[in-house]
Amino acid sequence: MKHILIIDLHAQADELFHQLTAQGYYVHKVNNAFDALVKMETLTLEAILLDFAVPKMDSFWLLVARQTSTPVIVIADVNNELERINALELGADDYLSHPINVRELQLRLNVLKRRSQGSVNDDMRQHVSFDDANYTVNLIDKSLVLTQTEYRLFKYLFEHQGEVVTKAELQQRVLHKKLGRFDRNLDMHISNTRRKLAKGNLPRDLINTVRGQGYSFSF
Amino acid sequence: MKHILIIDLHAQADELFHQLTAQGYYVHKVNNAFDALVKMETLTLEAILLDFAVPKMDSFWLLVARQTSTPVIVIADVNNELERINALELGADDYLSHPINVRELQLRLNVLKRRSQGSVNDDMRQHVSFDDANYTVNLIDKSLVLTQTEYRLFKYLFEHQGEVVTKAELQQRVLHKKLGRFDRNLDMHISNTRRKLAKGNLPRDLINTVRGQGYSFSF
DNA sequence: ATCTAAATGGTAATCGTTATCATTAAGCGG
């Protein structure tokens, strides 16, 4: 599960809270620097969202005190250039402004993640090859023999890694038909693919399920 | 296997011979009354085709000597009204003239068959009912539980009984896709349906295969 | 008549889908 820490005084952050939760993140929200530090020491965070509305000194502390390479995104007033510059000078990795677009936030997180992790994803990508003829995926030293639909599902998810792909989208783009109210076929293909992953000593959650939304691929 | 006896002197009947064979009939051809009588006593004939070009006395004998209710169709010169009248007076069931259209011949055979057998087919029809909801066919006292495709295949053939239905036609009308060069799916559905027929003590050849042409339903 | 190639019959494997039930997570009222 991916954890995100939000440090914000505003009640309006509830909206952001729910949207991120819906995207599969486990969101922790605090409203002071102390609680934030506790969370930072306790959890492995995917990212930290810091609203600059918290007292400047606290913000400063936070940015200095962080030991990890966890990306910090500051929520600043876009019209207040001073805040933006301050944020970056204090060590923030990026900044956003209200209202926060969840989609944009996710994209920036992906960019930061790739940057901060070196290029782990790129390395991984080089160790993954797709054999369209035999519906086989080779990752590192394992090779996954899939059926045609499993293969195309897996490949589609892989090519959209980091994003949450809707079931409706998968049904349309991979199976070429509409998603019915009670269709479970996708779940079955995912389930079977995960079983094959497990049998190859690979993590089942290479394919992550985002309840109510769809699935996402991630290393 | 349906047997047909042709009594003809002409070599040109070879054409007719092949066409009927192609339609699934087993065709016996003789050129004299004696051989014809032997065949008539040996086989259960579907029909007899008598070319009036054979000596009048032989034709007369044949028509008189036949014990069975096997329909006799005389091949007469359409322009020779005398022959036509003679044929019917002598007891022929119908007449045709050269060149013989196989399709027309089949239709006339169907008519004669239904007439001669009383209305067995009609009786049968009354004992056959289709349950579209459960893909089940009830004939007389047996009930055939089929799968959806088996059911639709069976019903389509039933509704076209007497005709030879092409595989291409079945594939298009029942399965809604084109018939590929090496497709065997129809054969399998037919095979499985026949097995269910056999399990219900019903004749497998209710569905007749016409090699190279397709299948036909007949009681 | 014998031989070859195509057509057909039939058993079994493959795979997509559906049925069914167990498990999990979110929402809700206390």
Add this chain to the structure above:
DNA sequence: CCGCTTAATGATAACGATTACCATTTAGAT
């Protein structure tokens, strides 16, 4: 925070259409 209800998901197995494969039959050629 706690138990309840309901929808979403995981997973085993049944089901059914298609395909693979091999045996058998048949038409046509030599």
